[in-house]
Amino acid sequence: MPNRYRGEIEAELGGRRRTLVLTLGALAELESAFGADDLMALAERFGTGRLSARDLVRIIAAGLRGAGEAVSDDEVAAMVAPGGASGYVRIAADLIAATFDDTASESQR
Helix, strand or coil, X not given: CCCHHHCCEEEEECCEEEEECCCHHHHHHHHHHHCXXXXXXXXHHHHCCCCCHHHHXXXXXXXXXXXXXXXXXXXXXXXXXXXXXXXXXXXXXXXXXXXXXXXXXXXXX
């Protein structure tokens, strides 16, 4: 069961339920991949709502690796998500929201 307070989500990919989380290492990976100088720049990039299919692969793959799965971007690109393209967008959006949403951390104060 994913722990939303830790930024974890659960999603169906490749025919199975999987946990994804953007750990600090996964976020550093995404900063590098997107050429972002810091987390704020990364969050702003995601906030534009303009993500390519390659961006979705990178985000989802980083989330899977953050949860401990040893998968490559190419393996993630070959996975099927329910709903097709909109399913991938939903997974990435849920993962980004779980990572950058202040609601969970505010409720722990």
